[in-house]
Amino acid sequence: MTEFTVHTPETAPAESKDLLNGVKNAYGFLPNLMAVFAESPVALEAYATLSGIFEKSQLSTTEQQIILMTNNRLNNCTYCMSAHTTISQMQGVSQDVIDALREGTALADPKLEALRIFAAKVNVTRGDYLQADLDAFFAAGYTKANLLEVIVGTSLKVLSNYTNHIAQTPVDDAFQANAWSKAA
Numbered sequence: 610m611t612e613f614t615v616h617t618p619e620t621a622p623a624e625s626k627d628l629l630n631g632v633k634n635a636y637g638f639l640p641n642l643m644a645v646f647a648e649s650p651v652a653l654e655a656y657a658t659l660s661g662i663f664e665k666s667q668l669s670t671t672e673q674q675i676i677l678m679t680n681n682r683l684n685n686c687t688y689c690m691s692a693h694t695t696i697s698q699m700q701g702v703s704q705d706v707i708d709a710l711r712e713g714t715a716l717a718d719p720k721l722e723a724l725r726i727f728a729a730k731v732n733v734t735r736g737d738y739l740q741a742d743l744d745a746f747f748a749a750g751y752t753k754a755n756l757l758e759v760i761v762g763t764s765l766k767v768l769s770n771y772t773n774h775i776a777q778t779p780v781d782d783a784f785q786a787n788a789w790s791k792a793a
Contacts, residue, residue: 624650680766723749
Protein backbone atom coordinates (compact mmCIF):
# COMPACT_ATOMS: atom_id res chain seq x y z
CA MET A 610 0.00 0.00 0.00
CA THR A 611 1.15 3.54 -0.76
CA GLU A 612 1.52 5.66 2.33
CA PHE A 613 0.84 9.38 2.28
CA THR A 614 2.46 11.92 4.55
CA VAL A 615 0.21 14.00 6.74
CA HIS A 616 2.27 17.15 6.22
CA THR A 617 2.88 20.08 8.48
CA PRO A 618 3.70 23.51 7.10
CA GLU A 619 7.33 22.63 7.80
CA THR A 620 7.35 19.32 5.87
CA ALA A 621 5.12 20.33 2.97
CA PRO A 622 6.41 21.22 -0.47
CA ALA A 623 7.30 24.93 -0.67
CA GLU A 624 4.29 25.71 -2.89
CA SER A 625 1.90 24.34 -0.22
CA LYS A 626 3.33 26.10 2.83
CA ASP A 627 1.49 29.43 2.59
CA LEU A 628 -1.88 27.81 1.98
CA LEU A 629 -1.35 25.35 4.85
CA ASN A 630 -0.41 28.19 7.19
CA GLY A 631 -3.55 30.05 6.11
CA VAL A 632 -5.73 27.01 6.79
CA LYS A 633 -4.10 26.47 10.16
CA ASN A 634 -4.65 30.12 11.12
CA ALA A 635 -8.28 30.06 9.93
CA TYR A 636 -9.27 26.84 11.73
CA GLY A 637 -6.92 26.90 14.70
CA PHE A 638 -5.51 23.54 13.58
CA LEU A 639 -4.47 21.88 10.34
CA PRO A 640 -7.07 19.32 9.22
CA ASN A 641 -5.45 16.07 8.13
CA LEU A 642 -7.16 16.20 4.73
CA MET A 643 -5.47 19.51 3.93
CA ALA A 644 -2.19 18.12 5.26
CA VAL A 645 -2.49 15.16 2.88
CA PHE A 646 -3.47 17.40 -0.05
CA ALA A 647 -0.27 19.39 0.60
CA GLU A 648 1.70 16.63 -1.13
CA SER A 649 0.39 18.18 -4.35
CA PRO A 650 0.18 21.98 -4.27
CA VAL A 651 -2.23 21.69 -7.22
CA ALA A 652 -4.59 19.37 -5.31
CA LEU A 653 -4.41 21.54 -2.20
CA GLU A 654 -5.19 24.71 -4.14
CA ALA A 655 -7.92 22.98 -6.15
CA TYR A 656 -9.72 21.83 -3.00
CA ALA A 657 -9.37 25.16 -1.20
CA THR A 658 -10.48 27.12 -4.26
CA LEU A 659 -13.43 24.88 -5.11
CA SER A 660 -14.56 24.93 -1.46
CA GLY A 661 -14.54 28.71 -1.47
CA ILE A 662 -16.44 28.83 -4.74
CA PHE A 663 -19.06 26.33 -3.54
CA GLU A 664 -19.65 28.42 -0.40
CA LYS A 665 -20.70 31.30 -2.72
CA SER A 666 -23.54 29.26 -4.23
CA GLN A 667 -27.17 30.33 -4.04
CA LEU A 668 -27.80 27.38 -1.74
CA SER A 669 -28.12 27.80 2.02
CA THR A 670 -25.55 26.38 4.40
CA THR A 671 -27.93 23.51 5.19
CA GLU A 672 -28.48 22.80 1.49
CA GLN A 673 -24.74 22.81 0.86
CA GLN A 674 -24.19 20.35 3.68
CA ILE A 675 -26.97 18.13 2.33
CA ILE A 676 -25.09 17.84 -0.96
CA LEU A 677 -21.72 17.30 0.69
CA MET A 678 -22.89 14.80 3.31
CA THR A 679 -25.02 12.86 0.82
CA ASN A 680 -21.94 12.39 -1.34
CA ASN A 681 -19.77 11.55 1.67
CA ARG A 682 -22.19 8.81 2.72
CA LEU A 683 -22.62 7.37 -0.74
CA ASN A 684 -18.85 7.40 -1.25
CA ASN A 685 -18.34 5.81 2.20
CA CYS A 686 -15.93 8.52 3.30
CA THR A 687 -15.49 8.13 7.04
CA TYR A 688 -13.20 11.16 7.26
CA CYS A 689 -15.54 13.58 5.49
CA MET A 690 -18.69 12.33 7.23
CA SER A 691 -17.01 12.92 10.59
CA ALA A 692 -15.68 16.32 9.53
CA HIS A 693 -18.91 17.54 7.90
CA THR A 694 -21.00 16.39 10.84
CA THR A 695 -18.88 18.64 13.05
CA ILE A 696 -18.91 21.48 10.51
CA SER A 697 -22.70 21.17 10.13
CA GLN A 698 -23.15 21.38 13.88
CA MET A 699 -20.92 24.46 14.03
CA GLN A 700 -22.92 26.06 11.20
CA GLY A 701 -26.23 25.49 12.96
CA VAL A 702 -27.63 22.77 10.69
CA SER A 703 -30.52 21.06 12.46
CA GLN A 704 -29.49 17.87 14.27
CA ASP A 705 -32.40 15.94 12.74
CA VAL A 706 -31.07 16.86 9.27
CA ILE A 707 -27.55 15.81 10.26
CA ASP A 708 -28.78 12.49 11.69
CA ALA A 709 -30.82 11.70 8.58
CA LEU A 710 -27.86 12.48 6.32
CA ARG A 711 -25.55 10.24 8.36
CA GLU A 712 -28.11 7.42 8.21
CA GLY A 713 -29.22 7.98 4.61
CA THR A 714 -32.85 8.43 5.60
CA ALA A 715 -35.46 10.88 4.35
CA LEU A 716 -35.49 14.50 5.50
CA ALA A 717 -38.75 15.84 6.96
CA ASP A 718 -38.70 19.02 4.86
CA PRO A 719 -39.98 18.16 1.34
CA LYS A 720 -37.75 20.69 -0.44
CA LEU A 721 -34.62 19.54 1.39
CA GLU A 722 -35.58 15.92 0.74
CA ALA A 723 -35.87 16.69 -2.97
CA LEU A 724 -32.35 18.11 -2.85
CA ARG A 725 -31.03 15.07 -0.98
CA ILE A 726 -32.62 12.71 -3.51
CA PHE A 727 -31.29 14.72 -6.44
CA ALA A 728 -27.76 14.92 -4.98
CA ALA A 729 -27.84 11.14 -4.53
CA LYS A 730 -29.02 10.68 -8.14
CA VAL A 731 -26.16 12.84 -9.42
CA ASN A 732 -23.68 10.72 -7.46
CA VAL A 733 -25.11 7.30 -8.25
CA THR A 734 -25.86 7.94 -11.93
CA ARG A 735 -22.71 10.03 -12.51
CA GLY A 736 -25.01 12.73 -13.87
CA ASP A 737 -26.82 10.48 -16.33
CA TYR A 738 -30.25 10.93 -14.78
CA LEU A 739 -33.76 10.96 -16.18
CA GLN A 740 -35.97 13.91 -17.01
CA ALA A 741 -38.24 12.83 -14.15
CA ASP A 742 -35.34 13.44 -11.74
CA LEU A 743 -34.87 16.95 -13.11
CA ASP A 744 -38.61 17.61 -13.04
CA ALA A 745 -38.84 16.63 -9.36
CA PHE A 746 -35.84 18.82 -8.49
CA PHE A 747 -37.30 21.84 -10.27
CA ALA A 748 -40.80 21.20 -8.88
CA ALA A 749 -39.33 21.46 -5.37
CA GLY A 750 -38.28 25.03 -6.16
CA TYR A 751 -34.71 24.59 -7.30
CA THR A 752 -33.26 26.26 -10.40
CA LYS A 753 -30.90 25.37 -13.22
CA ALA A 754 -28.20 27.31 -11.35
CA ASN A 755 -28.85 25.14 -8.29
CA LEU A 756 -28.54 22.02 -10.43
CA LEU A 757 -25.07 23.13 -11.53
CA GLU A 758 -24.20 23.95 -7.92
CA VAL A 759 -25.11 20.37 -6.93
CA ILE A 760 -22.58 19.22 -9.52
CA VAL A 761 -19.96 21.60 -8.09
CA GLY A 762 -20.54 20.17 -4.60
CA THR A 763 -20.35 16.65 -5.96
CA SER A 764 -17.06 17.50 -7.70
CA LEU A 765 -15.67 18.81 -4.42
CA LYS A 766 -16.54 15.53 -2.74
CA VAL A 767 -14.98 13.44 -5.50
CA LEU A 768 -11.75 15.29 -4.84
CA SER A 769 -11.81 14.86 -1.07
CA ASN A 770 -13.54 11.47 -0.73
CA TYR A 771 -11.31 9.75 -3.27
CA THR A 772 -8.19 11.28 -1.72
CA ASN A 773 -9.23 10.11 1.73
CA HIS A 774 -9.81 6.57 0.46
CA ILE A 775 -6.43 6.37 -1.22
CA ALA A 776 -4.49 8.13 1.55
CA GLN A 777 -6.49 6.57 4.40
CA THR A 778 -6.53 10.00 6.01
CA PRO A 779 -6.82 9.70 9.78
CA VAL A 780 -9.81 11.48 11.32
CA ASP A 781 -8.70 14.55 13.26
CA ASP A 782 -9.22 14.72 17.02
CA ALA A 783 -11.55 17.69 16.40
CA PHE A 784 -13.91 15.38 14.47
CA GLN A 785 -13.62 12.21 16.59
CA ALA A 786 -16.79 12.91 18.57
CA ASN A 787 -18.66 12.52 15.29
CA ALA A 788 -16.80 9.47 13.98
CA TRP A 789 -18.82 7.61 11.37
CA SER A 790 -18.69 4.04 10.09
CA LYS A 791 -19.17 3.12 6.45
CA ALA A 792 -22.70 2.62 5.21
CA ALA A 793 -23.87 -0.97 5.05
